[in-house]
Amino acid sequence: MMHCYLCSAPLRHQLTWKLLFTSMPEPVVCEKCLRKFERIQDSEQKYEDVIALYHYNEAMHDYLHQFKFGQDVVLAKVFRSDIATYLKNSSATIVPIPMHPLKKKERTFAQVDELLRVASITYTHCLEKMTTQNQATKSKLEREQSEQFFSLKEDCQIEHIDYLLVDDIVTTGTTLKHATTLLMDAGARKVTSFALIQG
Amino acid sequence: MRFQLNKTQLNLTQSSPLHLLHHQLRDFLTGRLWLRNQSFLRSETIDQQIKLGYVEVIPGIQLISTTNHLFSKEKWQCNRCRNINQHFFARFHCAKCEQTCVYCRHCINMGRVSSCTQLIKWIGPPKKIVTKGNTFIWEGTFTPQQEKASVELIESVRLSKDHLTHAVCGAGKTEILFPAIAECLKSHKRVCVATPRTDVVLELAPRIQKVFPQTFVQALYGGAEVDKRYSQLIIATTHQLYRFEEAFDVVIVDEADAFPYTFDQTLQEAVQKAKKLEAPILYVTATPSDELKNRIKKRKGGSSFIPRRYHTHPLPVPRFDSLFSYQKKLTKGKIPQKLKQWVCDRLEKEEPFLVFFPTIELMEKSVGLFQQLHPAIQAVHAEDSDRKEKVLLLRQSNIPGLLTTTILERGITIPRVQVAVVGSESAIFNKSALIQIGGRVGRSADHPSGDLVFFHHGITLEMDEARREIVKLNELEVIQ
Ligand SMILES: [Zn+2]
Ligand SMILES: [Zn+2]
Ligand SMILES: [Zn+2]
Numbered sequence: 051m052m053h054c055y056l057c058s059a060p061l062r063h064q065l066t067w068k069l070l071f072t073s074m075p076e077p078v079v080c081e082k083c084l085r086k087f088e089r090i091q092d093s094e095q096k097y098e099d100v101i102a103l104y105h106y107n108e109a110m111h112d113y114l115h116q117f118k119f120g121q122d123v124v125l126a127k128v129f130r131s132d133i134a135t136y137l138k139n140s141s142a143t144i145v146p147i148p149m150h151p152l153k154k155k156e157r158t159f160a161q162v163d164e165l166l167r168v169a170s171i172t173y174t175h176c177l178e179k180m181t182t183q184n185q186a187t188k189s190k191l192e193r194e195q196s197e198q199f200f201s202l203k204e205d206c207q208i209e210h211i212d213y214l215l216v217d218d219i220v221t222t223g224t225t226l227k228h229a230t231t232l233l234m235d236a237g238a239r240k241v242t243s244f245a246l247i248q249g
Numbered sequence: 250m251r252f253q254l255n256k257t258q259l260n261l262t263q264s265s266p267l268h269l270l271h272h273q274l275r276d277f278l279t280g281r282l283w284l285r286n287q288s289f290l291r292s293e294t295i296d297q298q299i300k301l302g303y304v305e306v307i308p309g310i311q312l313i314s315t316t317n318h319l320f321s322k323e324k325w326q327c328n329r330c331r332n333i334n335q336h337f338f339a340r341f342h343c344a345k346c347e348q349t350c351v352y353c354r355h356c357i358n359m360g361r362v363s364s365c366t367q368l369i370k371w372i373g374p375p376k377k378i379v380t381k382g383n384t385f386i387w388e389g390t391f392t393p394q395q396e397k398a399s400v401e402l403i404e405s406v407r408l409s410k411d412h413l414t415h416a417v418c419g420a421g422k423t424e425i426l427f428p429a430i431a432e433c434l435k436s437h438k439r440v441c442v443a444t445p446r447t448d449v450v451l452e453l454a455p456r457i458q459k460v461f462p463q464t465f466v467q468a469l470y471g472g473a474e475v476d477k478r479y480s481q482l483i484i485a486t487t488h489q490l491y492r493f494e495e496a497f498d499v500v501i502v503d504e505a506d507a508f509p510y511t512f513d514q515t516l517q518e519a520v521q522k523a524k525k526l527e528a529p530i531l532y533v534t535a536t537p538s539d540e541l542k543n544r545i546k547k548r549k550g551g552s553s554f555i556p557r558r559y560h561t562h563p564l565p566v567p568r569f570d571s572l573f574s575y576q577k578k579l580t581k582g583k584i585p586q587k588l589k590q591w592v593c594d595r596l597e598k599e600e601p602f603l604v605f606f607p608t609i610e611l612m613e614k615s616v617g618l619f620q621q622l623h624p625a626i627q628a629v630h631a632e633d634s635d636r637k638e639k640v641l642l643l644r645q646s647n648i649p650g651l652l653t654t655t656i657l658e659r660g661i662t663i664p665r666v667q668v669a670v671v672g673s674e675s676a677i678f679n680k681s682a683l684i685q686i687g688g689r690v691g692r693s694a695d696h697p698s699g700d701l702v703f704f705h706h707g708i709t710l711e712m713d714e715a716r717r718e719i720v721k722l723n724e725l726e727v728i729q
Contacts, residue, residue: 053336055354121361122354123341158345158363 054080055125056113075134078127083109090248097223099230099241102248103132106219110247114219118161126164129246133169136244142212143174145233147225148200150179161218165246173216176206177229199228208236214244221249269477274298276479278371280439280496280523282307282329284360285367289477295369303373309366310338310351327353329362330491331522332515355515356491358471370494376479378437383481385431387424387460392561395425398553402429405529406438406499411550413541414533417722418659418688421559422533423453426501427460429531434464434481438498441483443490443520447471449504449660451637454484487516493523500524504659505532505541506681535659535688536681556725562697563723565690567683567716572704575671579615588671588704589622595650595667596623600699601643602650602667603657605686607675612652619652628652658685664693673703673712683715 052061055078077084086109090102104110117125137144146162154160166173177200202208215229220243230241269277269289277283285295285306298304313326313333325338332355343350346365353362362368391399398414405412406429416422426442433440442457444450447470454468467480469489487502500520520530529550532541545552558564570587578585584592588604595602604619606612609630616628625648629636636656642648644663651657655677668690670678678686683703690699703712 116357120357121352121363122339122357123352124339124354154344156345158343158350159341160344164341 056083100243102245106249130169142214147217212240219247220245277477282494307368309362330356383434401553405551412531413545413552416555418535419558419692420555441497442501444503490519490523501531505534560694565701567701605670607672630654665696667700674705
């Protein structure tokens, strides 16, 4: 029997016709845990050209902590159908916000890539993170004024098409702003962003 | 906590004060099974010790072969928690070892163990246990039954035999352990008192420390700061035993029946793994399961039985009172009349009270209604971080009563407390939970009785059995 990834309660979800006849992935968390996450209404979106799906409430804080710092990679699956629903029909090229290679090695996985992978979303890495410094330890002003966080990957050609940046959490919007500027300067037609969580 | 380093300190010692020196490493690692990549472990020191043959490296996850009469197949095993339930393993592409890595979700909250994680343990010259500092100071007295049980327990320690101490709630079972622990310490044995619940660790550790004032008593539970010193006497949650291997000469399992110990096979194995091969396990419980009794019998272990409380008064016998459709009424915003009357009586007589609920949801729906009877009534549950404070408030009579889930079924003592169980027919209130809950009433010698009522929507077998057992215990002839 499957158990909820978050609270270990046995999962007895009904095999509905919907589940049988669509490619909807099986849920990995129970209804009770799922209800603790809070969806963002359209009017609550804080950043221009950024769509975020969930509020950063207590349940989300715990989730993100276990996923990233607890290195519980499978938790990427918790939101896979949300992410798939939102991104699968996008015509833009999907570009994950990258981690610094050293940081990635330390964490053993890149959480944004993992979120996309389990949602079966194809993505292209165009960016490289230049600094290992943690954004969370900086003040908002420091983050806005700091120099470009990213550089373009050598083997990546930016075309005059639409790009959709993806990050796990947007807290000040600076990271996404940096990446957007870089892609626009390199010739992109339009750059919008998607984040699972709005901090 | 952050350490401040200054330059002179760094120049004085070869390694930073954050890292353990060689003998400290031995003291810390003795009996432990620890993740290698931890900040306080200096890689070079460990490498040296490995070369000397003093530290063994064990892969975090291992493939083992299992064979039954038909098939032989390979299975993953976590070498820390020994989990072999394949559901708890997850695979991913690891950026560190750059291949498919498997990790164990069963013990992940202690820091992830994966295929490319190394566990280390001390296999070098053992630390000599110095025992002259272990004084035992206790001035209490035993009832004849406690005395007998404590002597029997010491006997089992001396013979390295498993032992089951069945002591009713309020029999003073912790005190019975003291002489046995003293015996262990005196005879150079390393002891662990393991219990499933953090609350119980927090309650036991200071009491045990007090009677062994010169012994370094270490309390281990999720979130506890780990002291790096060697300790001969450890009080730990059963979960923490995952981090030990062949460490203890004696393991005492307190509240052996409490969730989740009975539920989780791997926790039982954790006890086996943490103790030395020949080390006995001493179980202490108010509600031993048949399975536990049989296990002791099979292993020819010792057993003791204390049917009376230390104050020799009988156990409170529960009364059953119907409270039909309580769920519907509470959900609709009304406290059923009988329950309301019961609480009002307690408030009028200024008797502290506990009301047990089958679910957090129902309790949270109800708390506002009870606060209309008295605004200071509070509710507690397992994830409530203020739980300890609220229980203390009740004990000090700063609040009149608490609504609670089964989390308070054991380990707490509140003088004069009166207890009601709402929905005692619910599956969560099994026989042993009901006996434990009843055990909260009449614990102190000054107030040896009190009201214990099971409000129900139909009487269950478990309720009947709990009452029958209590009545039977009260009828037993005991030595005085
Ligand atoms: Zn859940
Ligand atoms: Zn494990
Ligand atoms: Zn790996």
